[in-house]
Amino acid sequence: MKQKLISTFLLLTFIFSFLGQTTAQTMPKDADQALWQKALKIHRKAIIVDGHNDIPSPMVDDDFDLGTSSVGKFHKDGDPFHTDLARFKQSGITGEFFSIYVSGATLKTGGAMRRAMDLIDATYRETEKHPNELMPCTTAADIRRAKKQNKVCALMGIEGGYAIENSLSALREFYRLGVRYMTLTHNVTHDWADAHHDEPKNNGLSDFGKEVVREMNRLGMLVDISHVSVKVMSDVLDVSTAPIIASHSGARGVNDHTRNVPDDILKRVAKNGGVIMINFYPSFLDARTNTEENDRAKRLKPQLDALKEQYKDNQGAYNEAERKLLAENLIYIAPYTRIVDHIDHIKQVAGIDYVGIGSDFDGVPFLPAGMNGMEDLALVTYEMLRRGYSEKDISKVLGENFMQAFAQAEKVARIESRKISGDGSLKRINLK
Ligand SMILES: [Zn+2]
Secondary structure, eight states, X not given: OHHHHHHHHHHHHHHXXXXXXXXXXXXXXXXXXXXXXXXXXXXXHSOOEEEEXXXXXXXXXXXXXXXXXXXXXXXXXXXXXXXXXXXXXXXXXXXEXXXXXXXXXXXXXXXXXXXXXXXXXXXXXXXXXOTTTEEEOOSHHHHHHHHHTTOEEEEEEEEOGGGGTTBHHHHHHHHHTTEEEEESOSSSOOSSBOBTTSOOSSSSBOHHHHHHHHHHHHHTOEEEOTTBOHHHHHHXXXXXXXXXXXXXXXXXXXXXXXXXXXXXXXXXXXXXXXXXEEOOOHHHHOHHHHHHHHHHHHHHHHHXXXXXXXXXXXXXXXXXXHHHHHHHSOOXXXXXXXXXXXXXXXXXXXXXXXXXXXXXXXXXXXXOBTOOSGXXXXXXXXXXXXXXXXXXXXXXXXXXXXXXXXXXHHHHHHHHGGGOOOXXXXXXXXXX
Protein backbone atom coordinates (compact mmCIF):
# COMPACT_ATOMS: atom_id res chain seq x y z
CA MET A 1 0.00 0.00 0.00
CA LYS A 2 2.77 2.35 0.99
CA GLN A 3 4.57 1.44 -2.20
CA LYS A 4 1.48 2.31 -4.18
CA LEU A 5 1.12 5.68 -2.42
CA ILE A 6 4.71 6.54 -3.18
CA SER A 7 4.39 5.64 -6.82
CA THR A 8 1.14 7.63 -7.10
CA PHE A 9 2.91 10.54 -5.48
CA LEU A 10 5.83 10.21 -7.91
CA LEU A 11 3.47 10.03 -10.86
CA LEU A 12 1.61 13.15 -9.71
CA THR A 13 4.89 14.98 -9.12
CA PHE A 14 5.96 14.02 -12.61
CA ILE A 15 2.70 15.22 -14.17
CA PHE A 16 2.76 18.51 -12.26
CA SER A 17 6.39 19.19 -13.01
CA PHE A 18 5.61 18.58 -16.68
CA LEU A 19 2.62 20.94 -16.54
CA GLY A 20 4.73 23.53 -14.80
CA GLN A 21 7.18 23.52 -17.66
CA THR A 22 4.81 24.61 -20.35
CA THR A 23 3.21 27.95 -20.91
CA ALA A 24 -0.46 28.03 -21.63
CA GLN A 25 -1.69 29.79 -24.73
CA THR A 26 -2.56 33.38 -23.96
CA MET A 27 -6.19 34.24 -24.68
CA PRO A 28 -6.82 37.67 -26.20
CA LYS A 29 -7.93 40.30 -23.72
CA ASP A 30 -11.74 40.57 -23.64
CA ALA A 31 -11.92 37.67 -26.07
CA ASP A 32 -15.22 36.71 -27.57
CA GLN A 33 -15.27 33.07 -26.43
CA ALA A 34 -17.10 31.73 -29.47
CA LEU A 35 -14.79 33.60 -31.84
CA TRP A 36 -11.71 32.43 -29.95
CA GLN A 37 -12.85 28.80 -30.22
CA LYS A 38 -13.53 29.29 -33.92
CA ALA A 39 -10.06 30.84 -34.36
CA LEU A 40 -8.44 27.86 -32.61
CA LYS A 41 -10.32 25.48 -34.89
CA ILE A 42 -9.15 27.29 -38.04
CA HIS A 43 -5.63 27.55 -36.63
CA ARG A 44 -5.39 23.81 -35.87
CA LYS A 45 -6.64 22.86 -39.30
CA ALA A 46 -4.30 25.15 -41.22
CA ILE A 47 -0.88 24.47 -42.67
CA ILE A 48 1.20 27.07 -40.83
CA VAL A 49 4.61 28.04 -42.17
CA ASP A 50 6.83 30.41 -40.25
CA GLY A 51 9.53 32.07 -42.35
CA HIS A 52 12.20 32.63 -39.75
CA ASN A 53 13.27 31.23 -36.38
CA ASP A 54 16.72 31.85 -34.90
CA ILE A 55 16.74 28.90 -32.47
CA PRO A 56 19.70 27.12 -34.18
CA SER A 57 22.15 29.72 -32.81
CA PRO A 58 21.57 28.77 -29.13
CA MET A 59 21.42 25.11 -30.21
CA VAL A 60 25.07 25.51 -31.25
CA ASP A 61 26.26 28.13 -28.75
CA ASP A 62 24.43 27.09 -25.58
CA ASP A 63 23.81 23.38 -26.36
CA PHE A 64 20.11 24.14 -26.19
CA ASP A 65 17.96 21.06 -26.76
CA LEU A 66 14.44 21.63 -28.09
CA GLY A 67 13.22 18.83 -25.84
CA THR A 68 13.84 20.90 -22.72
CA SER A 69 11.51 23.68 -21.68
CA SER A 70 12.65 27.16 -22.74
CA VAL A 71 9.92 29.00 -20.83
CA GLY A 72 11.37 31.82 -18.75
CA LYS A 73 14.90 31.09 -20.01
CA PHE A 74 17.34 33.42 -21.74
CA HIS A 75 19.96 33.09 -24.47
CA LYS A 76 23.60 33.79 -23.61
CA ASP A 77 23.16 37.33 -24.91
CA GLY A 78 20.25 37.88 -22.54
CA ASP A 79 17.38 37.62 -25.05
CA PRO A 80 14.41 35.44 -24.05
CA PHE A 81 13.66 32.04 -25.59
CA HIS A 82 10.45 31.61 -27.58
CA THR A 83 10.86 28.07 -28.92
CA ASP A 84 10.82 24.48 -27.67
CA LEU A 85 8.95 21.29 -28.59
CA ALA A 86 6.06 21.85 -26.17
CA ARG A 87 5.68 25.42 -27.41
CA PHE A 88 5.78 24.15 -31.02
CA LYS A 89 2.82 21.88 -30.21
CA GLN A 90 0.80 24.82 -28.92
CA SER A 91 1.87 27.11 -31.75
CA GLY A 92 0.30 24.89 -34.40
CA ILE A 93 3.29 25.52 -36.69
CA THR A 94 3.64 22.93 -39.45
CA GLY A 95 6.72 24.20 -41.27
CA GLU A 96 9.42 26.15 -39.47
CA PHE A 97 12.41 27.71 -41.17
CA PHE A 98 15.37 27.17 -38.87
CA SER A 99 17.66 30.09 -39.52
CA ILE A 100 21.21 29.31 -40.52
CA TYR A 101 22.26 32.77 -39.41
CA VAL A 102 25.84 33.80 -40.09
CA SER A 103 27.01 37.06 -38.55
CA GLY A 104 28.38 39.82 -40.77
CA ALA A 105 31.41 39.83 -38.46
CA THR A 106 32.65 36.73 -40.34
CA LEU A 107 33.41 39.03 -43.28
CA LYS A 108 36.34 40.18 -41.16
CA THR A 109 37.09 37.07 -39.10
CA GLY A 110 36.38 34.39 -41.71
CA GLY A 111 34.62 31.13 -40.86
CA ALA A 112 31.24 31.96 -42.42
CA MET A 113 30.85 28.62 -44.16
CA ARG A 114 32.00 26.67 -41.09
CA ARG A 115 29.43 28.50 -38.97
CA ALA A 116 26.67 27.64 -41.44
CA MET A 117 27.76 23.98 -41.36
CA ASP A 118 27.58 23.90 -37.55
CA LEU A 119 24.05 25.34 -37.58
CA ILE A 120 22.85 22.94 -40.28
CA ASP A 121 24.31 20.02 -38.35
CA ALA A 122 22.66 21.17 -35.11
CA THR A 123 19.29 21.37 -36.89
CA TYR A 124 19.63 17.83 -38.27
CA ARG A 125 20.74 16.53 -34.89
CA GLU A 126 17.61 17.96 -33.25
CA THR A 127 15.43 16.17 -35.82
CA GLU A 128 17.37 12.95 -35.09
CA LYS A 129 16.94 13.39 -31.34
CA HIS A 130 13.21 14.05 -31.60
CA PRO A 131 11.92 11.98 -34.53
CA ASN A 132 8.38 11.85 -33.15
CA GLU A 133 8.03 15.63 -33.07
CA LEU A 134 10.30 16.86 -35.87
CA MET A 135 11.09 15.81 -39.41
CA PRO A 136 13.79 17.16 -41.68
CA CYS A 137 12.11 18.74 -44.71
CA THR A 138 13.03 20.19 -48.05
CA THR A 139 9.88 20.37 -50.17
CA ALA A 140 6.32 21.71 -50.15
CA ALA A 141 5.11 18.10 -50.27
CA ASP A 142 7.18 17.36 -47.13
CA ILE A 143 5.32 20.14 -45.30
CA ARG A 144 1.94 18.57 -46.14
CA ARG A 145 3.28 15.17 -45.08
CA ALA A 146 4.44 16.61 -41.74
CA LYS A 147 0.94 18.01 -41.16
CA LYS A 148 -0.57 14.54 -41.69
CA GLN A 149 1.95 13.02 -39.26
CA ASN A 150 1.37 15.78 -36.72
CA LYS A 151 5.05 16.74 -36.78
CA VAL A 152 6.94 19.96 -37.26
CA CYS A 153 8.67 20.13 -40.60
CA ALA A 154 12.18 21.49 -40.02
CA LEU A 155 13.23 23.55 -43.02
CA MET A 156 16.41 25.63 -43.28
CA GLY A 157 17.22 29.06 -44.66
CA ILE A 158 20.63 30.74 -44.70
CA GLU A 159 20.70 34.29 -43.40
CA GLY A 160 23.67 36.20 -44.84
CA GLY A 161 24.64 35.45 -48.46
CA TYR A 162 28.35 35.69 -47.62
CA ALA A 163 27.95 32.20 -46.10
CA ILE A 164 28.65 30.85 -49.60
CA GLU A 165 32.00 32.71 -49.53
CA ASN A 166 31.51 33.88 -53.12
CA SER A 167 31.32 30.32 -54.40
CA LEU A 168 28.50 28.92 -56.53
CA SER A 169 29.67 25.40 -55.76
CA ALA A 170 29.21 26.17 -52.05
CA LEU A 171 25.73 27.46 -52.86
CA ARG A 172 24.94 24.15 -54.55
CA GLU A 173 26.35 22.19 -51.63
CA PHE A 174 24.11 24.12 -49.26
CA TYR A 175 21.16 23.23 -51.45
CA ARG A 176 22.20 19.57 -51.31
CA LEU A 177 22.37 19.83 -47.51
CA GLY A 178 18.73 20.91 -47.55
CA VAL A 179 18.87 24.71 -47.43
CA ARG A 180 15.80 26.08 -49.21
CA TYR A 181 16.17 29.85 -48.97
CA MET A 182 18.98 32.33 -48.65
CA THR A 183 18.69 35.88 -47.35
CA LEU A 184 21.13 37.68 -49.62
CA THR A 185 22.56 39.90 -46.89
CA HIS A 186 22.25 40.42 -43.16
CA ASN A 187 22.86 43.94 -41.84
CA VAL A 188 26.13 44.60 -43.69
CA THR A 189 26.89 45.12 -47.35
CA HIS A 190 29.25 42.48 -48.78
CA ASP A 191 30.98 41.65 -52.06
CA TRP A 192 27.89 41.19 -54.19
CA ALA A 193 24.82 42.66 -52.42
CA ASP A 194 23.98 45.86 -50.49
CA ALA A 195 22.31 45.69 -47.09
CA HIS A 196 19.28 47.68 -45.91
CA HIS A 197 21.13 50.00 -43.58
CA ASP A 198 24.74 50.11 -44.75
CA GLU A 199 26.88 51.84 -47.38
CA PRO A 200 25.97 50.53 -50.82
CA LYS A 201 28.95 49.08 -52.69
CA ASN A 202 27.35 47.26 -55.58
CA ASN A 203 24.57 49.59 -56.70
CA GLY A 204 22.23 46.83 -55.53
CA LEU A 205 23.16 43.41 -56.78
CA SER A 206 26.51 42.97 -58.58
CA ASP A 207 26.83 40.84 -61.72
CA PHE A 208 27.95 37.92 -59.56
CA GLY A 209 24.99 38.60 -57.25
CA LYS A 210 22.69 38.24 -60.25
CA GLU A 211 24.41 34.99 -61.11
CA VAL A 212 23.73 33.79 -57.54
CA VAL A 213 20.02 34.58 -57.99
CA ARG A 214 19.88 32.70 -61.31
CA GLU A 215 21.63 29.70 -59.79
CA MET A 216 19.20 29.76 -56.85
CA ASN A 217 16.31 29.74 -59.34
CA ARG A 218 17.86 26.81 -61.14
CA LEU A 219 18.35 24.87 -57.89
CA GLY A 220 14.98 25.68 -56.36
CA MET A 221 16.33 27.74 -53.47
CA LEU A 222 14.11 30.71 -52.66
CA VAL A 223 15.68 34.17 -52.85
CA ASP A 224 14.99 36.08 -49.64
CA ILE A 225 14.87 39.90 -49.77
CA SER A 226 14.68 40.55 -46.02
CA HIS A 227 17.63 42.70 -44.86
CA VAL A 228 18.63 43.86 -48.37
CA SER A 229 18.53 47.42 -49.77
CA VAL A 230 15.55 48.48 -51.87
CA LYS A 231 17.79 48.49 -54.97
CA VAL A 232 18.67 44.83 -54.31
CA MET A 233 14.96 44.01 -53.91
CA SER A 234 14.36 45.62 -57.29
CA ASP A 235 17.34 43.90 -58.95
CA VAL A 236 16.22 40.53 -57.59
CA LEU A 237 12.75 41.08 -59.05
CA ASP A 238 14.34 41.94 -62.42
CA VAL A 239 16.38 38.76 -62.48
CA SER A 240 14.38 36.06 -60.67
CA THR A 241 12.22 33.74 -62.74
CA ALA A 242 10.89 32.11 -59.57
CA PRO A 243 8.75 33.56 -56.76
CA ILE A 244 10.82 35.31 -54.11
CA ILE A 245 10.18 35.75 -50.40
CA ALA A 246 10.85 38.23 -47.64
CA SER A 247 11.25 35.65 -44.86
CA HIS A 248 10.88 38.15 -41.99
CA SER A 249 9.95 41.73 -42.98
CA GLY A 250 6.94 43.99 -42.73
CA ALA A 251 5.48 46.81 -44.82
CA ARG A 252 7.00 50.30 -44.93
CA GLY A 253 3.50 51.63 -45.57
CA VAL A 254 2.74 50.83 -41.91
CA ASN A 255 6.17 51.49 -40.41
CA ASP A 256 8.78 53.24 -42.54
CA HIS A 257 11.71 51.12 -41.38
CA THR A 258 14.57 49.98 -43.64
CA ARG A 259 13.86 46.34 -42.65
CA ASN A 260 10.41 46.61 -44.20
CA VAL A 261 9.30 46.46 -47.84
CA PRO A 262 8.05 49.55 -49.73
CA ASP A 263 4.72 49.59 -51.57
CA ASP A 264 6.15 49.64 -55.12
CA ILE A 265 8.13 46.48 -54.31
CA LEU A 266 5.04 44.89 -52.75
CA LYS A 267 3.21 45.39 -56.04
CA ARG A 268 6.06 43.79 -57.97
CA VAL A 269 6.20 40.85 -55.52
CA ALA A 270 2.53 40.23 -56.33
CA LYS A 271 3.38 40.00 -60.05
CA ASN A 272 6.31 37.73 -59.22
CA GLY A 273 4.09 35.38 -57.16
CA GLY A 274 6.23 35.82 -54.05
CA VAL A 275 5.28 36.30 -50.42
CA ILE A 276 6.14 38.86 -47.73
CA MET A 277 6.28 37.11 -44.37
CA ILE A 278 5.64 39.54 -41.53
CA ASN A 279 8.29 39.95 -38.82
CA PHE A 280 6.81 40.15 -35.29
CA TYR A 281 9.51 42.40 -33.82
CA PRO A 282 7.61 45.41 -32.37
CA SER A 283 10.28 47.88 -33.51
CA PHE A 284 9.78 46.76 -37.12
CA LEU A 285 6.00 46.68 -36.68
CA ASP A 286 5.60 50.09 -35.13
CA ALA A 287 7.36 53.47 -35.41
CA ARG A 288 6.63 54.49 -31.83
CA THR A 289 8.20 51.34 -30.39
CA ASN A 290 11.19 51.78 -32.69
CA THR A 291 11.75 55.41 -31.65
CA GLU A 292 11.30 54.71 -27.95
CA GLU A 293 13.63 51.71 -28.12
CA ASN A 294 16.35 53.73 -29.87
CA ASP A 295 15.94 56.67 -27.48
CA ARG A 296 16.16 54.38 -24.49
CA ALA A 297 19.30 52.71 -25.83
CA LYS A 298 20.94 56.12 -26.24
CA ARG A 299 19.81 57.35 -22.85
CA LEU A 300 20.96 54.24 -20.99
CA LYS A 301 24.22 53.77 -22.88
CA PRO A 302 26.49 55.22 -20.13
CA GLN A 303 24.82 53.01 -17.51
CA LEU A 304 24.96 49.92 -19.74
CA ASP A 305 28.63 50.57 -20.55
CA ALA A 306 29.38 50.82 -16.84
CA LEU A 307 27.55 47.54 -16.19
CA LYS A 308 29.48 45.90 -19.03
CA GLU A 309 32.73 46.97 -17.39
CA GLN A 310 31.54 45.88 -13.94
CA TYR A 311 30.48 42.42 -15.12
CA LYS A 312 33.00 41.90 -17.89
CA ASP A 313 33.79 38.41 -16.59
CA ASN A 314 30.22 37.45 -15.82
CA GLN A 315 27.85 37.60 -18.78
CA GLY A 316 24.99 36.13 -16.75
CA ALA A 317 25.22 38.84 -14.08
CA TYR A 318 25.43 41.51 -16.78
CA ASN A 319 22.30 40.16 -18.50
CA GLU A 320 20.40 40.23 -15.25
CA ALA A 321 21.48 43.79 -14.47
CA GLU A 322 20.58 44.87 -18.01
CA ARG A 323 17.14 43.29 -17.73
CA LYS A 324 16.56 45.07 -14.43
CA LEU A 325 17.58 48.42 -15.88
CA LEU A 326 15.32 47.96 -18.93
CA ALA A 327 12.43 46.94 -16.68
CA GLU A 328 12.86 50.22 -14.80
CA ASN A 329 12.77 52.10 -18.10
CA LEU A 330 9.77 50.66 -19.88
CA ILE A 331 8.85 51.69 -23.40
CA TYR A 332 5.70 51.39 -25.48
CA ILE A 333 5.54 47.91 -27.00
CA ALA A 334 3.16 47.51 -29.91
CA PRO A 335 0.50 44.82 -29.40
CA TYR A 336 0.22 41.66 -31.53
CA THR A 337 -2.70 43.25 -33.40
CA ARG A 338 -0.08 45.42 -35.14
CA ILE A 339 1.04 42.28 -37.02
CA VAL A 340 -2.39 42.21 -38.62
CA ASP A 341 -2.10 45.91 -39.55
CA HIS A 342 0.83 44.87 -41.77
CA ILE A 343 -1.16 41.96 -43.18
CA ASP A 344 -4.06 44.35 -43.90
CA HIS A 345 -1.75 46.76 -45.68
CA ILE A 346 -0.18 44.12 -47.92
CA LYS A 347 -3.61 42.71 -48.64
CA GLN A 348 -4.65 46.17 -49.81
CA VAL A 349 -1.54 47.05 -51.82
CA ALA A 350 -0.54 43.66 -53.28
CA GLY A 351 -3.40 41.27 -52.52
CA ILE A 352 -4.21 38.60 -49.96
CA ASP A 353 -2.19 35.99 -51.88
CA TYR A 354 1.19 37.58 -51.17
CA VAL A 355 1.46 37.82 -47.40
CA GLY A 356 2.58 35.34 -44.75
CA ILE A 357 4.22 35.15 -41.35
CA GLY A 358 7.94 35.26 -40.50
CA SER A 359 8.06 35.65 -36.73
CA ASP A 360 11.81 35.99 -36.05
CA PHE A 361 11.24 33.99 -32.83
CA ASP A 362 14.44 33.69 -30.81
CA GLY A 363 16.03 36.40 -32.91
CA VAL A 364 14.49 39.45 -31.23
CA PRO A 365 14.82 40.92 -27.72
CA PHE A 366 11.05 41.19 -27.19
CA LEU A 367 7.75 40.21 -28.82
CA PRO A 368 4.55 42.24 -29.28
CA ALA A 369 2.53 42.95 -26.14
CA GLY A 370 0.27 39.99 -25.39
CA MET A 371 2.61 37.43 -26.95
CA ASN A 372 5.03 35.37 -24.83
CA GLY A 373 6.41 32.98 -27.39
CA MET A 374 5.45 30.82 -30.35
CA GLU A 375 2.67 29.22 -28.28
CA ASP A 376 0.69 32.43 -28.76
CA LEU A 377 0.58 32.35 -32.55
CA ALA A 378 -3.18 31.72 -32.57
CA LEU A 379 -3.61 35.34 -31.44
CA VAL A 380 -2.81 36.39 -35.01
CA THR A 381 -5.46 34.03 -36.34
CA TYR A 382 -7.97 35.38 -33.82
CA GLU A 383 -7.23 38.97 -34.81
CA MET A 384 -7.67 38.21 -38.53
CA LEU A 385 -10.97 36.48 -37.77
CA ARG A 386 -12.07 39.40 -35.60
CA ARG A 387 -11.39 41.75 -38.51
CA GLY A 388 -13.59 39.70 -40.77
CA TYR A 389 -11.06 37.63 -42.72
CA SER A 390 -12.56 34.49 -44.21
CA GLU A 391 -11.22 31.08 -43.15
CA LYS A 392 -9.75 30.69 -46.64
CA ASP A 393 -7.88 34.00 -46.46
CA ILE A 394 -6.61 33.20 -42.96
CA SER A 395 -5.16 29.89 -44.13
CA LYS A 396 -3.54 31.67 -47.04
CA VAL A 397 -1.72 34.03 -44.70
CA LEU A 398 -0.82 31.29 -42.22
CA GLY A 399 0.84 29.09 -44.82
CA GLU A 400 -0.90 28.45 -48.13
CA ASN A 401 0.58 31.55 -49.79
CA PHE A 402 4.05 30.35 -48.93
CA MET A 403 3.19 26.83 -50.11
CA GLN A 404 2.10 28.25 -53.45
CA ALA A 405 5.32 30.24 -53.89
CA PHE A 406 7.50 27.33 -52.76
CA ALA A 407 5.81 24.84 -55.10
CA GLN A 408 6.17 27.29 -57.99
CA ALA A 409 9.91 27.75 -57.21
CA GLU A 410 10.26 23.95 -57.32
CA LYS A 411 8.54 23.94 -60.71
CA VAL A 412 10.80 26.69 -62.06
CA ALA A 413 13.82 24.69 -60.86
CA ARG A 414 12.65 21.64 -62.80
CA ILE A 415 12.55 23.76 -65.95
CA GLU A 416 15.69 25.83 -65.32
CA SER A 417 17.82 22.88 -64.26
CA ARG A 418 17.66 21.58 -67.83
CA LYS A 419 19.54 24.65 -68.92
CA ILE A 420 22.88 23.99 -67.24
CA SER A 421 25.39 26.12 -69.09
CA GLY A 422 28.41 25.39 -66.99
CA ASP A 423 29.19 29.10 -66.84
CA GLY A 424 31.06 29.83 -63.65
CA SER A 425 29.71 26.59 -62.29
CA LEU A 426 32.89 25.30 -60.77
CA LYS A 427 35.15 28.26 -60.41
CA ARG A 428 35.31 30.02 -57.13
CA ILE A 429 34.82 33.69 -57.70
CA ASN A 430 37.01 35.95 -55.64
CA LEU A 431 35.92 39.50 -56.12
CA LYS A 432 38.49 41.24 -54.00
ZN1 LIG B 1 17.11 38.74 -39.61
